[in-house]
Amino acid sequence: MSFDLLKTDSATRARLGRLHLPNGTVQTPVFMPVGTQGTVKTMTPHELRDIGVEMMVCNTYHLYLRPGHETVRQAGGLSRFIGWHRPILTDSGGYQVYSLAPLRAISEEGVRFQSHIDGSRHFFTPELVVQIQQALDSDVVMCLDVCPPYPVSQEDAAKAVDLTQVWAERCKAAWTGIQESRNPGIEGHSNPRILESSSPVLFAIIQGATYPELRQRSAEQLVALDLPGYAIGGLCLGEPSATTYEMVETCTELMPANKPRYLMGAGYPEDIIAAVNRGVDMFDCVLPTRNGRTGTAFTSLGRVTIRNARHSQDNTPLDPNCTCYACRDFTRAYLRHLFIASEVLGPHLLTLHNIHFFITLMSSIRRSLEQGSFREWSQQFLSSYQQTKEES
Ligand SMILES: [Zn+2]
Numbered sequence: 001m002s003f004d005l006l007k008t009d010s011a012t013r014a015r016l017g018r019l020h021l022p023n024g025t026v027q028t029p030v031f032m033p034v035g036t037q038g039t040v041k042t043m044t045p046h047e048l049r050d051i052g053v054e055m056m057v058c059n060t061y062h063l064y065l066r067p068g069h070e071t072v073r074q075a076g077g078l079s080r081f082i083g084w085h086r087p088i089l090t091d092s093g094g095y096q097v098y099s100l101a102p103l104r105a106i107s108e109e110g111v112r113f114q115s116h117i118d119g120s121r122h123f124f125t126p127e128l129v130v131q132i133q134q135a136l137d138s139d140v141v142m143c144l145d146v147c148p149p150y151p152v153s154q155e156d157a158a159k160a161v162d163l164t165q166v167w168a169e170r171c172k173a174a175w176t177g178i179q180e181s182r183n184p185g186i187e188g189h190s191n192p193r194i195l196e197s198s199s200p201v202l203f204a205i206i207q208g209a210t211y212p213e214l215r216q217r218s219a220e221q222l223v224a225l226d227l228p229g230y231a232i233g234g235l236c237l238g239e240p241s242a243t244t245y246e247m248v249e250t251c252t253e254l255m256p257a258n259k260p261r262y263l264m265g266a267g268y269p270e271d272i273i274a275a276v277n278r279g280v281d282m283f284d285c286v287l288p289t290r291n292g293r294t295g296t297a298f299t300s301l302g303r304v305t306i307r308n309a310r311h312s313q314d315n316t317p318l319d320p321n322c323t324c325y326a327c328r329d330f331t332r333a334y335l336r337h338l339f340i341a342s343e344v345l346g347p348h349l350l351t352l353h354n355i356h357f358f359i360t361l362m363s364s365i366r367r368s369l370e371q372g373s374f375r376e377w378s379q380q381f382l383s384s385y386q387q388t389k390e391e392s
Contacts, residue, residue, distance in 0.1 A: 001139075001201040001228050003260050009374050013252065013279040016369040019260055021087040021139040022198050023079060026054045028260065028281040029365055031272070031358045032089060033289060037062050038072075038082040041289050042348040043355065045084040051324065051356045052363065054086055055139075057284040060132055061093035061100070065115050065122075069135040077137030089140035089284070090133045091264075092205070093124060095147050095233070106146060108163070126170040130202070134178050138200060142231065143171040145205040150237035157209035160234075161218045168204040172225055175202045203262065205233040210243050212250045219254035230255050231262040232280070236271065245274050252279040269298065269361055269385060273378045276365055288358050292351030295339045299357065302385055304332075306350065311336045324356035325349075 007016040017028040033040045033048065034057045040048060048056070058078060063069060075081040078088055094111070097104055101113035110125035126144045133141040144167045146160040179199065204222040208214030222230060232251045235244050248263060255261050260282055263275045267285025275283070288298065297304045299319035304311075306318070314332040326335070326349040338346030361381075368377035 001199060003229070003258065005258060007369060008257075008279075009369055010372065011375045012277045014276045014365075014369055014374050015279055015281060016366055017260070017281055019087075019281075021055075022200055023085060023087045023139050024054070026087055027363075027366055029272075029276050029362055030055055030282055031362045032057045032282065032284040033355050033358070034059070034284055034286045035082070035084075036286070037066070038078065040351075040355070041293060042344075042351045043289075045082070047352060048084070048355070049086070051352065052359045053355065055089065056084060056086070057089045057091060058082075058136070058138065059093065059096060060090045060129065060136070060142075061096035063090075063136060064093060064132050065117055069132045073135040073137070079137065087139040088136075089262075089282075090136055090138040090142065092129050092142040092144045093132070094129075094145050095264075097124060098147055098149070106163070108166070110144075126167040127174040130171050130174040130178065134175075134200075140229070141175065141200060141202045143168045143202065143204045143227075145207055145233055147205075147207065147234045148209055150209065150234075150239050152209050154209075154211050154214070157207070157211055157214050160209070161207050161214050161221075164205065164207045164218065165221045168222055168225060168227075171202060171204070172227065201228040203227060203229040203231050203260075205231045205264070206251050206255075207234045208247070209234055210239055210247060212246070215247050215250045216254060219251050223254060223256060227259075229260040229262065231264050231282075233264045235263065236265040236267070236285075241271065241274070244271065245278065248275050248280060249278045255279075267358075269358075270382060272358075272361065273365070273382065276374075277378070283362075288354035289351050292354040293347040295346070295350065297350050297357075298354050300381075300384060306332065306336050306346075307339050308336075318350075318353055319357070322353065322356065322360070324353050326353040326356075 002020045004018040019026040032055045036059045072081050079085055097111050097113045100116045104113040112123045114121055129144040145164040148160045204227050206218045208218045261280050262282035263280045266283050267287030272283050295306045297318050300321040311332040317327040319327050368374040
């Protein structure tokens with residue numbers, strides 16, 4: 001992997017960059033849709049490519065439980081298994097263990113949990129989580145972290161920071177071992193740049209909940225490990241937006257400028273813009289897909305609940321400013337009808353539109369950064385986006 005920092009905005013801390021990964025190059029700031037089970041729900045990889053998705057996130061926890069990482073390894077890795085030939089980031093599985101699995105117990109050694117599918121018992125260690133992601137053959141591998149819920153006491157948040165640090169060190173050691181056994185000639189390679197961009201990489205996750213001093217400690221300790229990239233975890237869990245932004249800023253101030261920065265789980269356009277403003281490069285969230293399936297669309301004029309009776313005779317597009325297939329060929333009245341009649345095309349079209357909306361949002365952000373007008377663009381975008389926000 002290599003990361004080119006192309007430009008830092010003069011009026012904000014926003015950055016324009018390019019991330020070179022084994023399965024391709026990604027323009028940053030980037031939004032990555034989430035393919036929890038190895039599929040971005042309702043969407044084919046072909047459709048994702050068509051609307052400009054450059055990179056997606058898959059969930060280690062889910063793929064480990066079903067179909068199992070050895071099945072994926074035998075199929076030739078996740079890219080081949082799921083038919084997606086662009087970069088993939090896999091999360092560590094930690095967040096899903098903490099949020100989905102019953103009877104989980106965290107110890108110094110790892111986290112013991114029961115499957116939410118069949119109750120079977122499992123034990124994730126930092127080493128195993130790295131091995132699973134290596135079997136999946138993802139472009140960006142995440143360290144196992146401890147992600148406390150919100151709110152959490154300062155004492156428990158501090159314990160999470162300490163364990164996250166120890167686990168990141170163990171992940172780095174396991175990852176280095178795997179890379180060395182894969183590329184025995186790594187040190188003597190004649191063109192390190194080629195080797196770098198063709199190698200998958202390990203990112204660590206900064207924790208610290210909503211305590212600035214813990215965020216600082218976590219960021220400083222993890223940066224000292226000199227990993228190729230860093231994520232900010234444990235935010236967007238229900239804390240006030242102002243707190244999220246303050247924590248993001250605390251972290252990005254300490255994160256290396258020459259490495260990619262990833263804010264995990266931020267999905268509202270206003271949060272993405274605020275984080276780009278503070279120097280974040282990568283985003284993922286289930287919001288566009290989950291909301292698409294339940295009938296909520298993100299549009300340039302705010303959020304739209306398509307089941308609302310006011311759309312029953314509305315023969316205008318979902319978003320008059322959108323060029324996606326759902327907006328070009330269909331009306332609000334028809335989309336509403338699909339949802340009311342429980343037709344699967346409804347969730348598909350709204351998901352397609354929502355992902356298109358986020359991809360377009362990111363390309364508009366990047367264009368404004370190129371032109372040096374990010375601040376003006378974001379003010380204008382937010383004022384029209386918030387016009388009809390009350391509908392949701
Ligand atoms: Zn659309």
